Amino acid sequence: GQSLEQPSEVTAVEGAIVQINCTYQTSGFYGLSWYQQHDGGAPTFLSYNALDGLEETGRFSSFLSRSDSYGYLLLQELQMKDSASYFCAVVGGYQKVTFGTGTKLQVIP
Amino acid sequence: GAGVSQSPSNKVTEKGKDVELRCDPISGHTALYWYRQSLGQGLEFLIYFQGNSAPDKSGLPSDRFSAERTGGSVSTLTIQRTQQEDSAVYLCASSQDSNNSPLHFGNGTRLTVT
Numbered sequence: 001g002q003s004l005e006q007p008s009e010v011t012a013v014e015g016a017i018v019q020i021n022c023t024y025q026t027s028g029f030y031g032l033s034w035y036q037q038h039d040g041g042a043p044t045f046l047s048y049n050a051l052d053g054l055e056e057t058g059r060f061s062s063f064l065s066r067s068d069s070y071g072y073l074l075l076q077e078l079q080m081k082d083s084a085s086y087f088c089a090v091v092g093g094y095q096k097v098t099f100g101t102g103t104k105l106q107v108i109p
Numbered sequence: 110g111a112g113v114s115q116s117p118s119n120k121v122t123e124k125g126k127d128v129e130l131r132c133d134p135i136s137g138h139t140a141l142y143w144y145r146q147s148l149g150q151g152l153e154f155l156i157y158f159q160g161n162s163a164p165d166k167s168g169l170p171s172d173r174f175s176a177e178r179t180g181g182s183v184s185t186l187t188i189q190r191t192q193q194e195d196s197a198v199y200l201c202a203s204s205q206d207s208n209n210s211p212l213h214f215g216n217g218t219r220l221t222v223t
Binding site for chain 2: 031048098
């Protein structure tokens with residue numbers, strides 16, 4: 001089966017940089033995705049890493065180390081609207097997608 | 110359609126009743142997923158479909174839960190003899206047939222069992 005671990009909560013200051021870590025144990029692995037969910041909203045896709053290294057998309061970057069079963073999401077130049085929950089998700093065999101428990105990010109002025 | 114559509118958006122039912130939740134995925138998306146989310150919690154995997162078949166049903170909490178997908182499109186999640194612990198938001202998502210395809214989520218069905 002799959003299990004993913006993330007910190008439950010993170011607080012950061014507007015304009016700063018924050019890193020949200022994710023460690024996983026899985027019986028099958030094709031890639032690691034990240035999703036954002038605002039309170040009362042549906043999750044929306046942020047990024048996908050299939051290979052080791054850093055993927056950058058604007059203010060957001062995502063990193064993967066397959067050998068360490070570890071990844072992180074990096075958010076730069078934090079804005080108040082970035083306050084949300086962030087989920088890592090493993091894409092396994094036959095496209096099964098399993099989500100982590102989520103990290104609630106609070107951005108403060 | 111433009112996005113994943115779920116109905117109803119809200120459902121209040123009495124304990125012991127059966128409920129059916131519907132998901133209409135994005136046209137052409139072969140993969141369809143059901144998740145359950147309790148307030149402030151993560152996304153609990155329930156079941157997913159590749160076409161009309163379900164490779165993994167291991168997430169269904171009990172035999173009161175079942176799901177089907179017909180014509181490679183619409184899916185229904187049925188909960189029989191509902192219990193109060195079934196109260197949650199049920200989220201459906203669909204994606205194209207590729208590991209790097211993002212999941213597109215519907216707005217969910219909020220189920221309340223009284």
